[in-house]
Amino acid sequence: MLSLTFLSILANIAGSTFAASTFSPARPPALPLAVKSPYLNTWLYAGSDDSGNGGYLAGKWPQHWGSGVTGWTGMIRVDGDTYVWMGDPQVGATTVNQTSYTYTSTKSIFEMDVAGKVQMNITFTSPVYPNDMKRQSLTFSYLNVDVESTDGSSHDVQLYTDISAEWVSGENTVNAQWDYATSGGLSYHKVWRQTQLLFSENMVNNQGLMADWGYWYYATNTSDSLSYLQDSDATRNAFKNDGKLGNKQNKTFRPINDDWPVFGYAVDLGSVKGTAPSQLFTLGYTQEKAVQYNTTDGYLELDSLWTSYFDDEVSALSFFHNDYATATSMSNDLDSKISSDSKAAAGQNYLTVTSLSLRQAFAAITPAIRSSGKTYFFLKEISSNGNTNTVDVIFPMHPILLYLNPQILKMLLDPLYENQESHAYPNSYAEHDLGAHFPNATGHPAGDDEMMPVEECGNMLIMTLAYSQSTGDNSYLSDHYAKMKQWVEYLVEDSLIPADQLSTDDFAGHIANQTNLALKGIIGIGAMAEIANITDNSADSSNYSSISKDYISKWQDLGIAKSASPPHTTLQYGNDSTHGLLYNIYGDKLLKLNLVPQSVYDMQSKFYPTVENKYGVPLDTRSTQTKGDWEMFTAATCDSSTRDMFIKDLATWINETPTGRPLTDLYDTNTGGWPTTQFTARPVMGGTYALLALNSK
Numbered sequence: 178m179l180s181l182t183f184l185s186i187l188a189n190i191a192g193s194t195f196a197a198s199t200f201s202p203a204r205p206p207a208l209p210l211a212v213k214s215p216y217l218n219t220w221l222y223a224g225s226d227d228s229g230n231g232g233y234l235a236g237k238w239p240q241h242w243g244s245g246v247t248g249w250t251g252m253i254r255v256d257g258d259t260y261v262w263m264g265d266p267q268v269g270a271t272t273v274n275q276t277s278y279t280y281t282s283t284k285s286i287f288e289m290d291v292a293g294k295v296q297m298n299i300t301f302t303s304p305v306y307p308n309d310m311k312r313q314s315l316t317f318s319y320l321n322v323d324v325e326s327t328d329g330s331s332h333d334v335q336l337y338t339d340i341s342a343e344w345v346s347g348e349n350t351v352n353a354q355w356d357y358a359t360s361g362g363l364s365y366h367k368v369w370r371q372t373q374l375l376f377s378e379n380m381v382n383n384q385g386l387m388a389d390w391g392y393w394y395y396a397t398n399t400s401d402s403l404s405y406l407q408d409s410d411a412t413r414n415a416f417k418n419d420g421k422l423g424n425k426q427n428k429t430f431r432p433i434n435d436d437w438p439v440f441g442y443a444v445d446l447g448s449v450k451g452t453a454p455s456q457l458f459t460l461g462y463t464q465e466k467a468v469q470y471n472t473t474d475g476y477l478e479l480d481s482l483w484t485s486y487f488d489d490e491v492s493a494l495s496f497f498h499n500d501y502a503t504a505t506s507m508s509n510d511l512d513s514k515i516s517s518d519s520k521a522a523a524g525q526n527y528l529t530v531t532s533l534s535l536r537q538a539f540a541a542i543t544p545a546i547r548s549s550g551k552t553y554f555f556l557k558e559i560s561s562n563g564n565t566n567t568v569d570v571i572f573p574m575h576p577i578l579l580y581l582n583p584q585i586l587k588m589l590l591d592p593l594y595e596n597q598e599s600h601a602y603p604n605s606y607a608e609h610d611l612g613a614h615f616p617n618a619t620g621h622p623a624g625d626d627e628m629m630p631v632e633e634c635g636n637m638l639i640m641t642l643a644y645s646q647s648t649g650d651n652s653y654l655s656d657h658y659a660k661m662k663q664w665v666e667y668l669v670e671d672s673l674i675p676a677d678q679l680s681t682d683d684f685a686g687h688i689a690n691q692t693n694l695a696l697k698g699i700i701g702i703g704a705m706a707e708i709a710n711i712t713d714n715s716a717d718s719s720n721y722s723s724i725s726k727d728y729i730s731k732w733q734d735l736g737i738a739k740s741a742s743p744p745h746t747t748l749q750y751g752n753d754s755t756h757g758l759l760y761n762i763y764g765d766k767l768l769k770l771n772l773v774p775q776s777v778y779d780m781q782s783k784f785y786p787t788v789e790n791k792y793g794v795p796l797d798t799r800s801t802q803t804k805g806d807w808e809m810f811t812a813a814t815c816d817s818s819t820r821d822m823f824i825k826d827l828a829t830w831i832n833e834t835p836t837g838r839p840l841t842d843l844y845d846t847n848t849g850g851w852p853t854t855q856f857t858a859r860p861v862m863g864g865t866y867a868l869l870a871l872n873s874k
């Protein structure tokens with residue numbers, strides 16, 4: 178690691194006005210700030226391709242995954258001088274000096290030096306509670322600020338933070354409304370889109386970004402040293418000038434971009450010698466209704482899960498805010514578990530990857546509840562198109578769920594089964610998704626979803642068996658046996674010689690005879706043989722077992738370039754000059770089917786290093802792009818040296834990529850750049866837990 182002194186010299190050489198910060202374990206393309214749901218999903222874009230400043234919290238506005246600014250400001254006054262520590266408020270104040278940034282699985286921690294007088298530790302925690310549905314149901318995030326005097330003297334310190342109305346809609350021309358109140362020791366700003374549009378998102382290029390319904394809160398403890406103001410830029414200037422705010426609400430409700438409404442807090446820390454008390458802020462939103470769902474029982478508007486635990490929004494907010502000690506201890510436990518398991522599995526590089534992926538993956542899934550009490554999860558296919566519960570997005574994500582709580586996988590699959598078992602879907606193969614746009618899970622009664630038949634039939638069979646193996650819940654297999662048998666018949670027809678079709682990598686286009694796709698289908702048949710065995714359907718079991726064995730032997734003739742040096746599987750049958758990541762072999766290893774001979778694993782392990790580029794191995798011969806999720810699936814199937822090569826390349830890419838977007842899964846293996854406008858902040862990065870899922874079963 179470079180020493181701080183050396184980095185400071187570098188910063189001076191580069192002509193920077195700020196001293197250099199360290200970044201540990203890496204400087205990610207975007208630093209997660211409040212990342213808890215598709216809408217509470219705000220980052221500090223760091224990479225230069227997206228106008229990042231290298232990862233400095235002060236001087237740049239935080240942004241939603243869709244790139245819209247979510248105004249969030251921090252300032253501090255020390256002995257009458259004002260400094261900015263977050264955002265870019267135009268008040269003519271200098272910025273603090275960031276000295277370090279560290280991320281864990283649940284936290285982003287900044288250390289700041291303010292004029293050599295005080296030190297600030299700024300901790301953003303977006304807790305993930307895989308096994309505590311009450312806590313997981315809340316879409317809030319913490320900002321905690323610690324201040325201490327560092328030069329032995331006392332300093333007069335006031336702290337400031339605000340949010341703008343930009344959080345309440347992606348369209349800045351719509352009206353915002355707001356209020357301020359206190360309740361049981363809590364003070365809060367409440368801000369919302371004046372005209373609520375239930376289940377609607379503002380759409381940009383057909384990508385749904387932020388929610389048009391729900392209520393945003395910015396809360397902190399009530400105290401004598403707290404003051405607040407709801408105004409415009411005047412809020413920030415008032416703090417700069419006076420170090421306190423006027424405790425007033427300006428209720429001229431107006432568009433978000435009309436004299437930008439700003440909702441601020443100031444806390445007078447008084448004379449600080451040593452350490453001042455921590456200041457905690459909670460930011461987030463509530464929606465009573467989460468998702469529209471269409472099932473056999475008809476059309477339902479599902480409630481957000483938090484409504485089953487709390488009487489009202491402010492009770493939910495108060496619970497979350499006052500839960501910080503527990504949240505911190507549970508977050509520390511989860512951070513430690515992921516840290517020790519990742520390091521034991523493949524070292525620090527692996528932890529660099531897994532710890533950056535946790536918040537992102539979980540932020541894409543939303544729990545909702547029926548009046549019967551049944552709970553589901555709904556996934557938003559963030560950024561690539563917004564589909565609900567896309568099967569080939571759940572599939573790359575599912576290792577993180579097997580590792581942390583396989584019941585969540587079931588709760589994502591349940592609505593897909595309910596929809597297809599209710600005859601609401603006409604095709605014989607498995608449905609691609611539950612609806613064209615989250616939060617609408619209204620299905621595809623006309624069967625006109627994106628067609629990926631072999632892909633999705635294979636995915637459903639593999640994930641259903643993986644869930645059952647992880648939990649011992651065999652009745653789930655019996656319950657859905659008939660539907661799975663329908664799908665496996667499709668695979669028997671179409672997996673060995675797959676017709677011209679899309680695989681999950683649809684950006685690369687249609688082709689026939691895809692070697693990796695065929696393997697998914699054949700493993701799906703092998704999974705069904707095991708499912709039939711477990712459910713006492715012995716005739717089916719021996720039938721599917723012999724079909725899968727026959728197919729896997731033919732597949733080796735069709736899909737391997739035997740005379741290539743070294744030999745490898747192809748992208749497309751018969752074309753020995755092609756190759757690709759054989760990531761679908763992962764299903765064989767995960768489910769312990771032993772269908773694919775070890776010789777194929779060994780062959781691929783030897784081959785990948787021969788086609789490695791600077792930042793990884795290309796997805797296939799059609800381009801130099803790759804997918805980080807599929808690289809980690811592949812790594813989990815290789816010998817330790819090739820596995821570590823994949824992991825090192827992805828960790829290096831995270832630290833060096835010029836992209837500034839929330840962790841993109843698609844990137845270029847030579848330049849490290851990002852070849853598209855999509856594939857950012859997607860839950861598929863849960864696939865980086867592929868190795869941990871193997872170990873956890």
Ligand SMILES: *[C@@H]1O[C@H](CO)[C@@H](O)[C@H](O)[C@H]1NC(C)=O
Pocket residue numbers: 194195196260271272273274290291292293
């Ligand atoms: C930041 O560091 C630079 C270089 O050491 C120094 O000149 C400047 O005064 C510092 N600013 C603050 C706010 O501490």
Ligand SMILES: *[C@@H]1O[C@H](CO)[C@@H](O)[C@H](O)[C@H]1NC(C)=O
Pocket residue numbers: 288296297298323324325
């Ligand atoms: C910030 O964190 C560092 C490292 O954990 C610690 O040494 C320091 O005392 C903390 N400072 C404050 C202001 O809490």
Ligand SMILES: *[C@@H]1O[C@H](CO)[C@@H](O)[C@H](O)[C@H]1NC(C)=O
Pocket residue numbers: 361362363398455456457499
């Ligand atoms: C906020 O106030 C509650 C009591 O209402 C107290 O339990 C809690 O410790 C306070 N939190 C902070 C961060 O001061």
Ligand SMILES: *[C@@H]1O[C@H](CO)[C@@H](O)[C@H](O)[C@H]1NC(C)=O
Pocket residue numbers: 376377378385614615616617
């Ligand atoms: C969901 O469906 C409703 C109609 O029921 C529509 O108004 C809304 O725009 C849809 N939401 C999205 C994000 O497409």
Ligand SMILES: *[C@@H]1O[C@H](CO)[C@@H](O)[C@H](O)[C@H]1NC(C)=O
Pocket residue numbers: 409427428429436
């Ligand atoms: C309230 O805000 C509006 C819009 O910024 C501004 O025109 C008006 O002067 C403010 N009222 C007061 C009393 O400050």
Ligand SMILES: *[C@@H]1O[C@H](CO)[C@@H](O)[C@H](O)[C@H]1NC(C)=O
Pocket residue numbers: 471472475476601619622
């Ligand atoms: C619900 O599904 C039925 C068909 O199963 C369809 O006729 C109806 O339009 C759907 N309702 C909504 C709101 O999508």
Ligand SMILES: *[C@@H]1O[C@H](CO)[C@@H](O)[C@H](O)[C@H]1NC(C)=O
Pocket residue numbers: 665666669716717720721
């Ligand atoms: C085996 O499965 C195939 C495909 O579903 C079916 O056509 C065939 O009849 C089955 N054979 C037996 C013996 O069950």
Ligand SMILES: *[C@@H]1O[C@H](CO)[C@@H](O)[C@H](O)[C@H]1NC(C)=O
Pocket residue numbers: 674689690735750751
């Ligand atoms: C797919 O592969 C099979 C077996 O090699 C071959 O017969 C068929 O022509 C191929 N189809 C296409 C479209 O290339």
Ligand SMILES: *[C@@H]1O[C@H](CO)[C@@H](O)[C@H](O)[C@H]1NC(C)=O
Pocket residue numbers: 709710711712713714715716718719
């Ligand atoms: C399941 O597989 C085991 C091991 O191969 C075998 O002994 C058993 O008979 C099978 N059961 C059924 C119902 O096929």
Ligand SMILES: *[C@@H]1O[C@H](CO)[C@@H](O)[C@H](O)[C@H]1NC(C)=O
Pocket residue numbers: 752754755798799
């Ligand atoms: C084989 O693959 C290469 C590389 O993708 C391609 O250029 C070529 O056209 C393919 N050949 C055939 C016969 O499809």
